[in-house]
Structure formats: C-alpha cells, structure tokens
Amino acid sequence: MGERYRVQSSASEDRLAELIEQRLKPGADKELIDARIWDLFGEEWAIMFTDLSGFSRNVAEFGIIHFLQVIHESERLLIPCIADHDGILLKTEGDSMLIIFRNVEKAIECGVDMQRRLKLYNVDREATEKVLLCLGIGFGRVLRIGDSDVFGAEVNAASKLGEDTADAWEILVTQSVIDAAPRRSDLTFELLPDAPPGASAAYRLVYEL
Template sequence: MTEPAQDEPLNTRARLDALLSRIIEEPERRGEIAAGIARDFTQRQAVLVLDMSGFSRTTQVHGVVAFLMMIHQMRLLATPAITGRNGRVIKAEADNLYCLFDQVADAVAAAREIISRLATVNVLMPADRRLYASIGIGFGDILVLADEDLFGDEVNLASKLGEDVAQGGMVLLTEAARAELDPAIPSTPERVSVSGLALVYHALA
C-alpha cells in the first residue's frame, strides 16, 4: 500500500481499512502491522460520551421534528462548552456526542458546564421539552480515525456509563479517568453490572 502524502493524516479510515486487509493477506506480518496501527492511530486521551434522555414521550406526543429540534438545541449548547475546554467533538450520533480531551480535568469541566447550560435553558422550557444529559468520562489509549470515529475500552466504558448507568444531570467517571483527577475532588465510588460486565465507577458530587 502506498504511504500517505506528507500533508495527509496517517489515521484515516481508508488507511486503516487497507492495513486490516493487509493483515488478512499477509497473516505472517500481523504483529508488525498491528504495531503500526497502534503507533499511528492511538491517542492517549480523555473521552466524554454524552447521552440525552427523556425522548420517548416527547416523540410520541410531539413527533420526530420535536425530537430532532431537541437534539439540535443540545448540540448548540454543548459544543461551545466542549471546544472552550480544548475538546473535540469526534462524532455526533443521534442523541449522543463523543468527544476527546487531552486532560480529564478539561472533560469534567466541560461536562459540568454542559449540565449547567441545560439547567439554565430548562427554566424557560415546558416540562415535556426540557433537555437532560447524562455523561460518562473515560481515559486511556483510544484509536482515533481522523476526527470522525473512535474505539477502545475506555470509549466503551464511558458509553455504558453515559447511556446505561447515569441519570439526567449525572457525570460518571471510569476508574482510569478518576485516577487522573485531583484526589481532593469529591466523588463516590459505585459498582454496577451492565450487559454482564461488572464496573466500578465514580460519581462526581
């Protein structure tokens, strides 16, 4: 496979697909190619996964346009909080946001600002149009595809915390993410089983 041009990022989806195909074609080079993938695609980052809640009734009562409007409002409110803390929105999928930060502290600050922004807006909204978000935060080696997708254990854990465990307004951290924060920051350790996976997480006060 031809190497990318100097101004072309190494971590594109096309290049990853080509490298995976090469492993199939040349299984004896699996270790070498896998090491190259890890080198060129892996970033040590904090990952923030935001999930919106309370849509089922809204969609039933007001229709899908109301649902889409609420997602749009959430993104307008959340994105400045993320970019203002040097974060990147890597993927927006339905009512979820997947974001990366260099530091867990920045991800936590962005999460708290998002929750605060939504709470401020909700004061002016009817009860059935209010915006609620639950957020999971992880930290570790994450495979990133040129600012369009991301994969890894901490992505999966943050997703489970944000989507399956946290309630609206909650910010939950994986053990790895909590270890990156100042110990003086108050949090509560909890245990939960999700999809057969036992998790220890930390709920921010």
C-alpha cells in the same frame, strides 16, 4: 480547509483498512501488524459520550419535529461549552455526541459546565421542553482515526456509562479517569456497584448544580 480535512481523514481510514487487510491474510504476523496500527493511531485522550435522558420516549410521544428541536437546542447550548474547554466534537449520532479532550480535568469541568448551562436553560420551561443530559467519561490510550472516530476499551466504557447507565444530571466516569484526575477538594466521586465492560470500576461525580 474543508477539503484538506476530508483528505486527511480519508488517508487515515485508508491506511487502517490496508493494515486490517494484511491482518486477515493467512499466516499474517498479527502482533506486528497490531503494533504498527497502535504506532500509527494510538493516542491518549479523555472520551466523553453525551445522551439526552428520556429521548426515545419523548420522540414516540411528541413526534419527529420535537425530536429535531431538542437536538438543535442541545447542540446550540453545548457545542460552545465544548470549545470553551478545549474539547473536540468528533461526531453526533441522533441525540448523542462523542467528544475528546487531551486533558482529563478539562473533560470533567466541561461536563459540569454543560449541566449547569442546561439547568439555567431549563428554568421555567415546561417538562417536555427541558434538555436533560446524561454523561459518561473515560480516559486512556485509544485508536484515533483522523477526525472521524476513536476506538478502544475506554471508548466503549464511556459510551456505556453515558448512553445506558447515567440518569439525567449524572456524570459517570471510569477508574482511569479517577486515576488521571488531579486531587481537588471540589471533585468527589462515589463508587458505583457495577463497572461497564472495558473499565475496572465506575464512579458518579458529586457536584453542585
């Protein structure tokens, strides 16, 4: 199964690279090639980026071993949560995770569940040992390249919200998430003053820990 996964991912990446090469040729019909790329790889997903609050500062203060410990604990706690809500973890980079969901509601529920699990984990732990999570969620049509990566405006917006804008415990979402999410009495959102590039507006989810 592992070998099959590598072949499938490589085939997708090779096909995309081939089409990009065609797009670079003089006189190329870029609109036609773009349409082919979207036909091949265009899919609708909710995209979640996670980030650990204050991580770079803690690495500088407490060293690389502490860095590895916090990452280990965050993944041990959160990866089962992703599976419980039918998410797919595409990749990890340092203290960040990129996760996709077919269902916007499950993405939101997963975010809340992650924060609640971490609240329980952090009880009675010293400040330096606590895992503090920031979350950003987008939704829309993206280019999914095998099981290795996704690209698109909502990907960029979710990344900006989760990795740069959100503070610890916050779950920030784009306007597209609001539009696609079901209307539920327990889902309340506050409009943020600024929206990241790629999104028309951004919101903070109001939820109970």
